[in-house]
Amino acid sequence: MKLDVTLALRNPGVEYPFEGAQAIAPQSIFGETVTFDDARVCGTYLALDNGSIKVKGELNTNARGRCANCLRPAEAPISAGYDELFLLNGNPEDDEVFTYTSSQVDLERLVTTFALLEMPMRLICGKNCPGRPEGYAADDVPLRPSAQDSSTRRPFAALQQLLDSASEKEDGSASLE
Ligand SMILES: [Zn+2]
Known part of the structure; x- marks a missing residue:
């Protein structure tokens, strides 16, 4: 999806809304091919005095691939926000910046990146x-990495232990009075 920023460049500082669809090319992630539905994108853009274009908005799509456990088809909804500058005539080979030329801001790399x-x-x-795998609790939220599950589970176990020992102390002091 391309934004024609001619008007914005004539009126620096004025926000213009945009809304549309952006295709995302299939990606290889840890050796697995993941495809994406066309992302729904919306937001606003404005030109700065130096000719850079500030693009701010959100995207929504679905990632589709194979389940890491059973290899059946799996998908995950993806939402992301962004607030990025596009530099006029910047180096398109530079991974650190977004660039545009000729009043056309192409959102493909921004949307794919985010x-x-x-x-x-x-x-x-x-x-x-x-x-x-065995021991995977039934109420685990799907579509999240197992590493995240274990890191969120352990703090609660530690917290429970703290609460248990705290209530024991309270009981002890109460019986002394
Ligand atoms: Zn599965």
């Missing part, structure tokens, strides 16, 4: 995944 940043480490087909 969609990939929000990709879960592993796709999981769902709660009824037949390949789910």
Whole structure:
């Protein structure tokens, strides 16, 4: 999807809305091919006095691939926000900046970059995944990496231990009075 920023360049500082669809090319992630629905994008853009274009908005899409446990088809919804500058006639080979030429801001690289940043480490087909490892709690949120599950579970266990020992101390002091 390309934004024609001719008007914005004539009126620096004035915000213009945009809305549309942006295709995202299939990506190879840890050796697995992941495809994406066309992203729905919307937001605003404005020109700065130096000719840079500031693009701010959000994207929504679905990533589709294979379940990391059972290899059945799996998908994950992806939402991301962005607020980025596009430099006029910048170096298109430079990965650190977004660039544009000739009043046309192409959103493909921006949308692809921000969609990939929000990709879960592993796709999981769902709660009824037949390949789910033993000990995987039934209320685990699907589509999240297992590393994240364990890191969120452990703090609660530690917190419970703290609460248990705290209530024991209270009981002890109460019986002394
Ligand atoms: Zn599965």
